[in-house]
Amino acid sequence: ALEEVFPVENPWLRLADVVLTVAPVEGENVTLRWLFAGGEAIMLLWTAWAIMARVLKAICGQCCRARKRLSLDAAGASPGPAAEVDPGPGVTSLISENESVEWLNQGLKVLWPHISKAVHQELIDNVLPKLSQDMPSFGGLLKVQRFSLGEGTPRVSNFRVLRTPSGLKARATVELQAAVDIEFSATLATVGISAVQLSGDMEIALEPILDEVPLFGAVCIGFIAPPDLQLEFTGVLQVANMEVFQSVLNTLVVQKLVLPNRVIVQLAEDSQVDVAALAVPEPIAVLRVAALSARDLLAGDWHIHKKGTSDAYVKARLGSESWQSPTAPPTCHPSWDSSNDHFFLAFHDELHLSLDVYDEDKFSAHDHLGSVKPLPLRDAHQHSRRLLELFTTSETTISADKQGTACGTLRMQLENYNLTPGELGLAHSLVVIRVMRVWLPRNYGSRARIEVELNENKQTIRSGTATIVKVKKTNHDEVLKQVAERCLRAGQDASATAQLLGITQDDLGLLIAAPTDAAGRQRQIRREASRGDHADASTSAVDKQVEEDSLEQVVLGGAAHFIERMDGLGKQELRLSLSGRWGGTFGTYTVPMTKVLAEPGFCLPGPIWFSVDKAGEPK
Secondary structure, eight states, X not given: OHHHHOOOSOGGGSOEEEEEEEEEETTEEEXXXXXXXXXXXXXXXXXXXXXXXXXXXXXXXHHHHHHHHHHHHHTTOOOOOOOSOOOOTTOEEEEOTTSOOHHHHHHHHHHHHHHHHHHHHHIIIIIHHHHHHHOGGGOSOOXXXXXXXXXXXXXXXXXXXXXXXXXXXXXEEEEEEEEEEEEEEOSSOEEEEEEEEEEEEEEEEEEEEOSSTTSEEEEEEEESSOOEEEEEEEESOOHHHHHHHHHHHHHHHHHHXXXXXXXXXXXXXXXXXXXXXXXXXXXXXXXXXXXXXXXXXXXXXXXXXXXXXXXXXXXXXXXXXXXXXXXXXXXXXXXXXXXXXXXXXXXXXXXXXXXXXXXXXXXXXXXXXXXXXXXXXXXXXXXXXXXXXXXXXXXXXXXXXXXXXXXXEEEEEEEEEEOOTTOOOSSEXXXXXXXXXXXXXXXXXXXXXXXXXXXXXXXXXXTTSSEEEEOOOOXXXXXXXXXXXXXXXXXXXXXXXXXXXXXXXXXXXXXHHSOHHHHHHHHHHHHHHHTTOOHHHHOOHHHHHHHHHTEEEEEEEEEEEEEEEHHHHTTOEEEEEEEETTOOEEEEEEXXXXXXXXXXXXXXXXXXXXXXXXXXXXX
């Protein structure tokens, strides 16, 4: 019977919820529900067990080191300086980067064929359509002709596990050097990739911690900073197109996989975890950056009757965000106005600030003049207004010197700001608009975007910003319906069938007659009403409106951030414009910031009701 209900060719590659019904004992009907975990769940449990084993080993090791330190102190000796860095407030280090991670590298070898298939599908679903759209010179949609990631597997190092207030986080450096065989083709071009090099620091978060199976609500995966991704191309792709292809691919990686953007794999039910909220992490700090001056820069432009000069500008990058200063007049000793500043939002405590100086050229690629060694976010303010030495890199093509040669100095203004929710800053404050989900009439499609405007600055939040993957599970109602239909076809009466399934005859009628999702909803409401729990039956005004108007939920999982001066914040208005899949604004919401500032904790909670003007009738 189970083989007919669950036509699974390979049960180790999927999850199946199996309902096992036991015959009545002493007049009581007993129903046991077992979760048969497939390959993904087994690998997750195996990984969790391996991490727990490493945690126990680390704890035992710390106890041994503590006993050793006590004996050394008693003898008058010193154990030496601590090698580990404090990961930040509220964070406890469970496994240090000195622990061996060979067990994890071996696990990646086992998973590599499955990862290859997943990457192949992601290319088809999301990457190639975006590349085709951004590169019209290919003449149409790119299609995969060949795809193989080869035998080279990623190597993990610097692995550590941290206990955070919301869950567990594993951080590691991931490196990949692989000979691959990938080919895409379109009407006018063929693109081949023969080798891939990838290096970056990745974070895997298990959060929130639950008191019931599956113990964690979701797995969140992302890079702390943009990884170094290099591709070797083959085929008839022109050099110019290679650079565009590489640039578009890097942009996609940043948009999907670099904090605050990350892939979220939902493990628990919707009632146990709000994945849309996980997709909008809170920033932990703000870094103000302004270019001041530079000295002794390389000359990017040469003149016949005078010395060479450079039209210099500074490009700063922190995490997934970048900023470019204004271009200074031609000179090798430029200065900039410090009022042209930028506020970076930091979503991780291990970020580094990258500073590069370029020479702007109107008719060719901009020349790289030098780079500052990356500055840790925590220590960035200590380098404010100090001379930062510039060094040549592989990008510095105008210099004949080898990489790492000094090529001038740079002075920056760098200021760190800690964020305290519910408090206003003295000069500036961060205004955050978090959009988890919207509800639209079904005829408007399943995509949406919200344009947020504050003080003439605009930001857009689109559906698809968050990459949320739900673990597929078999529908219990579908299984019960199939079992009930088989019992009834076999001649068993409705009363015995309902008793066998552990439901009432009324519920059995709903199960057979209605779609499984609607039947399940009706039975849930009936059960809650029968036990006097009307909270979920009536719920909130949003749920009523959703049921009455047949609205469809669209998950956005994005946020808009504005850093505003306090002297003008109370005079501004916040405007949100809601658009559907086909464009065109059909809903607006406007609120004066004075109303937000009057709220407890300066927080205006949702839901927000958009005013829709259609055919002159507000709705």
